[in-house]
Amino acid sequence: MLRAFLSLAFLVCASAVAAQDRAANPLTPLELSSPRATYGSVLEASREIEAAFLAYTRERTGENARAISAAVARSARVFDLSQTPQAQRGEAAVDAITHLFDILMRLPPLDPASIRGDDAADLPARWAIPGTEIVMAPVASGPRSGDWLFTPRTVSQLEAFHARIRSAPLVQQTLHADWSRELMAWTGPAIPAGLSAAMPEFLAAPVLGTQAWKVVLTVLIWAGSGALVVGWGLLMGRTGLRRQSSAGLALRMTTPALLALLAWQAHVFAVHQSNLTGAFAQGEVVATTLALHLAFAWLMLLACHLFVELIVALPAIPDQSYDAHLLRLLARVGGLMAAGAVLLFGADRIGIPALGVLAGVGVGGVALALAAQSTVENLFGGVSIFVDRPFRIGDFIQYGAATGTVEAIGPRSSRLRGLDGTLTTVPNGDLAKMHIVNYSVRNKCLFLQVLGLRYETSRLQIEWILEAMRRRLASHPMVEEGGGMPRVRLVGFGASAIDIEVRAQVLTRDFAEFLEIQETLLLELQETIEEAGSGFAFPSQTVYLGRDSGLDAEARERAEQSALAARGKRELGDAMGAR
Structure with a gap:
């Protein structure tokens, strides 16, 4: 009994000395170089938390509340929380330290001499508090290498150990008999002190530890x-x-x-x-x-x-x-x-x-890529469209056999508005494989017409019409000259018309303006044909009727006589050769 009392007195004195050193230097770290040092640091931390808690009970201020938090955070250094998620380490440390305090206060105090700690070479691979499964071991690597900490397995089992021993009587003196329950009822300075105690029993009952x-x-x-x-x-x-x-x-x-x-x-x-x-x-x-x-x-x-x-x-x-x-x-x-x-x-x-x-x-x-192959293909098709830039928003294009105005280019598909007002959504993967004709980026528009003149038109009329058409096209300010343009040529005799091809480049990029100019040019060409006294041909056929005179009998007879004479000469020649 005396030995136990002396051991307890030694540890309390050591904790008091450590607390005084910490008061003199708040940055003094916990001593964790051996099992004895770590065990003493736990007791030191417990007394520090008790002192901070007592000060807060007397004066509920924010400063005293922060002192409790600082003391608890400092005590958490005795635990190896490397296997605890980083976000949960603070709360896990609070639970672990309160459970450990309650457990230690119900265990007999240890004689410091019974705990190894003097000779670093003589330290064991692990050390457990006698009579328990509460184990501490040195950290093998990392910034805390060599520190003796309570192992992750011990940290995870402290709640179960606490539940088994909490009904046992206190062996060591402490401010509260059940620190876990006391901490559960603790509140900050913004909440009235008596609120927690005034709660009905069903509201004060623990739910998931709170x-x-x-x-x-x-x-x-x-x-x-x-x-x-x-x-x-x-x-x-x-x-x-x-x-x-x-x-x-x-x-x-x-x-x-x-x-x-x-x-x-x-x-x-x-x-x-x-x-x-x-x-x-x-x-x-x-x-x-x-x-x-x-x-x-x-x-x-x-x-x-x-x-x-x-x-x-x-x-x-x-x-x-x-x-x-x-x-x-x-x-x-x-x-x-x-x-x-x-x-x-x-x-x-x-x-x-x-x-x-x-x-x-x-x-x-x-x-997912295998299951959504078409989606991935469309995504890369959209990237290729952005990189190659075959068209942009607002362009009028021909894609395959269809035409339309581009309204949107998305990462998966593009939307095009057709001439009839319908909206077509085309996957970018398909669009990237099509031949694209972009009408909006052309620098000029091609005027190309084939005019059919009546067959009654004479050669001189045709020559006059060709020359007059060339002059009229060249005189228009929006028709490009040079490089053999504008060109008007007789290109053939069709089934019902004399075909004249008219080709010219109109200096405009706007299709609506081109249609207006094309209309003007067509009317002028019509006027030229009318001035020449000719006209446009319509599809037609001319049928010639006559009597059949039959075959020529005299010619037939002459041909037959000539064939017979030739046959006789061949037969005579064959007979002479046989002799």
Whole structure:
């Protein structure tokens, strides 16, 4: 009994000395070089937390509350939390240290001499508190290499150990008999001190390691924050601004920004005021992490689009140009990649390995690519269209056997408006394989007509008509001269007309203007033909009727006599040769 008392006195004195050293130097780290040092540091941390908790009980100020948080954070260094998700390490450390304190206060104090710690060469591979499965071991590598910490397996089992020993009587003196329950009822300075004690029994009962009233309060805060974010998003969508405009994107970015702000404020309130504990606290951390990274991914996606729209707004880049559409496509791809990177980082923080996710994405991507081969083909077809630039928005093109005006070029398909007003959606993969004729980029229009004159037209009339047509075409200001143009030639005699080909280049790119000029030229050509006294031929046939005089009998007789004479000469020659 005396030995136990002396051991307890030694440890208390050592803790008091360490606490005084820490008061003199707040940056003094915990001693973790051996099992003895780590065990003493645990007791030191427990007394430090007790002192901070007592000061806060006397005076509920923000400074004293922060002192408790600092003491708990310092005590967390005795645990190896390398296998705990990074986002949950703070809450896991709080639960672990309170459970460990309660366990140690119910175990007999250890004689420091019984714990190895003097000779580093004599230290074991692992050390357990006698009579327990609470194990500490040195860290093999990393920035904390050589520190003796409670192992990850021990950290995961402390709650079960605590449940088995919490009904046992206290062996060592402490401020509270059940630190876990005391910490569960603790609240920050913004919440009245007696509120937790005044709660009915059913609201004070633990739910997932947190008092029920704190769970209800947290759920209400999150629900209110979510409703506020949804309402704000709907309000921003009704501003009347175009969603993809710079102003519209800037306003839309306020929604994820508000989500991040409210999620963080709700988390700060839960940690420093409600003081959530247990599994519910870790779940709240996961929810906060997901909300923040979802908001940041959303912001990154919108920021990429906003950055591109600000570039497109420059005078050097027309809004419907190829460069503008290519930049918007890059914004989609880049925004999705940036958002994906943020979500992967968030998943890693809550314990979902990023490498595993990437590997799954890689395998799933191959399967998805095989299943969505046409979609991938259309995506690359859209990229090739943007790179090759065979047409742009507003161009009138011929694709295959159809024609239409390009209205939109998307990453998967393009939309074209036909002359009859119908809208056709063509997959980019198919469009990239077609022969495209772009009528909107021609620098001039071809005037080509074949005129049929009546066969009653004389040679002299034709020569006059050809020369007159050449003069009339050349005199028009919109008809190009040079290179053998304009050209008017007699090209053949058809079934019912004398064909004259008229070819000229009209100096305009606008098809409507070309039709107007073509109309003028056709009327002038008609006038030229009428001035020559000729006219246009119609499809017709001329039938000649006559009597059949039969075959010539005399000619027939002469032919037959001549054939018989020739046959006789051949037979006589064959007989003479046989002799």
